[in-house]
Amino acid sequence: MKNSKNVLSYLFGKGALGQLAKILNQKELQNKYVVYYIDEYFQHNDLLEKLPLKSEDEVFFVQTSHEPKTSYINDFRDRLVQKNKTNPGAVIAIGGGCTLDTGKAVANLLTNPGNAEDYQGWDLVNIPAIYKIGIPTVSGTGAEASRTCVMTNPLNGLKLGMNSDYTIYDQLILDPDLTKTVPRDQYFFTGMDTYLHCIESLNGRYRNAIGDAFSHQAIQLCREVFLSNDMMSDNNREKLMIASYLGGCAIANSFVGIIHPFSAGLSVVLDTHHCIGNCITMNAMEEFYPEAFKEFNLMAEKQGIKIPRDIAKNLTEEQYKALYNSTVIHEKPLSNALGDEFKKVLTYEKVTEIFKRM
Numbered sequence: 001m002k003n004s005k006n007v008l009s010y011l012f013g014k015g016a017l018g019q020l021a022k023i024l025n026q027k028e029l030q031n032k033y034v035v036y037y038i039d040e041y042f043q044h045n046d047l048l049e050k051l052p053l054k055s056e057d058e059v060f061f062v063q064t065s066h067e068p069k070t071s072y073i074n075d076f077r078d079r080l081v082q083k084n085k086t087n088p089g090a091v092i093a094i095g096g097g098c099t100l101d102t103g104k105a106v107a108n109l110l111t112n113p114g115n116a117e118d119y120q121g122w123d124l125v126n127i128p129a130i131y132k133i134g135i136p137t138v139s140g141t142g143a144e145a146s147r148t149c150v151m152t153n154p155l156n157g158l159k160l161g162m163n164s165d166y167t168i169y170d171q172l173i174l175d176p177d178l179t180k181t182v183p184r185d186q187y188f189f190t191g192m193d194t195y196l197h198c199i200e201s202l203n204g205r206y207r208n209a210i211g212d213a214f215s216h217q218a219i220q221l222c223r224e225v226f227l228s229n230d231m232m233s234d235n236n237r238e239k240l241m242i243a244s245y246l247g248g249c250a251i252a253n254s255f256v257g258i259i260h261p262f263s264a265g266l267s268v269v270l271d272t273h274h275c276i277g278n279c280i281t282m283n284a285m286e287e288f289y290p291e292a293f294k295e296f297n298l299m300a301e302k303q304g305i306k307i308p309r310d311i312a313k314n315l316t317e318e319q320y321k322a323l324y325n326s327t328v329i330h331e332k333p334l335s336n337a338l339g340d341e342f343k344k345v346l347t348y349e350k351v352t353e354i355f356k357r358m
């Protein structure tokens with residue numbers, strides 16, 4: 001039995017971003033500087049004018065062409081050390097999963113000694129992080145709700161987050177106005193992350209009533225969004241934002257299955273981004289998730305989204321070996337899906353054949 005923790009406070013609704021000033025006016029945060037991590041997309045955007053920025057605040061833009069590496073997080077921490085700004089009143093992250101994870105990771109590192117790579121794993125963070133506020137601008141990863149922040153350490157190839165109760169945001173602002181400008185493809189790929197997380201959980205062995213309830217509701221909302229005529233209508237952007245939040249709560253109470261480990265393989269070996277990697281993987285998952293496979297393709301077709309194909313068709317033997325290793329290393333989700341003897345199903349030949357089919 002796990003002692004589950006969720007985000008303590010959240011504000012939801014169109015224009016909710018306008019409430020940030022009020023949150024920062026709480027007694028404990030008054031007169032303290034704030035550190036912002038903002039998705040690079042907003043660098044030249046009127047979003048900045050909507051923030052209650054003070055001259056002593058620090059603003060960093062987060063690049064998203066590569067998903068966060070441990071060195072990237074350490075570097076952000078070092079920049080605050082150099083500026084003598086390691087004790088802000090709040091860390092605020094505004095963006096997609098890369099940015100939300102960056103904010104969480106830096107907030108943890110500011111209060112815990114050592115480097116980001118020292119905390120990749122479960123419950124290694126010992127000291128509560130700086131108070132942190134998450135403001136998602138694209139819906140689907142559930143990073144706003146989850147107790148992890150995914151990072152890759154290129155030195156050992158480990159792609160793992162700081163899984164900890166201290167990683168969870170203290171406050172969320174869920175404002176569907178912020179997702180209006182997301183490109184359609186990206187909106188679909190990221191949105192599908194929540195659908196696929198929940199499909200994997202519901203098809204796993206480690207189930208529980210709470211995880212199931214979150215998953216069922218998130219999937220229902222995804223169906224309403226992606227089987228409708230306009231997945232990005234005002235109403236649907238609201239629904240997907242809720243689905244993402246619930247999907248993040250679901251995953252905190254369950255495990256993923258086969259899709260995520262294969263997607264992680266693509267990410268480590270071919271640098272494929274997480275959400276598009278899941279969708280590419282899904283195209284080779286008919287034998288494991290036949291119903292979801294059909295529904296996934298129906299949703300993509302309905303929204304006119306093309307999933308890239310053949311990205312792992314003609315690779316070298318070395319690359320297939322690396323793909324195999326970085327897939328089967330995910331023992332928890334794979335045994336959740338296939339049992340403890342999952343390697344009998346996912347032999348090297350089988351794994352290679354699946355990658356070639358993507």
Ligand code: NAD
Pocket residue numbers: 039040041064067068095096097098099101137138139140141142143146147148149150161178179180181182183186190193273274275
């Ligand atoms: P992202 O952060 O990778 O951003 C994707 C793209 O969308 C970027 O180009 C970004 O600039 C752009 N973008 C974001 N908001 C926008 C907006 N409102 N308008 C226009 N463009 C916008 O997006 P993602 O798919 O949400 O996140 C993927 C990351 O999340 C990966 O690093 C993955 O490992 C991580 N992840 C974390 C968790 C978790 O629980 N912590 C779970 C799943 C995935």
Ligand code: ZN
Pocket residue numbers: 141193197260274
């Ligand atoms: Zn995911």
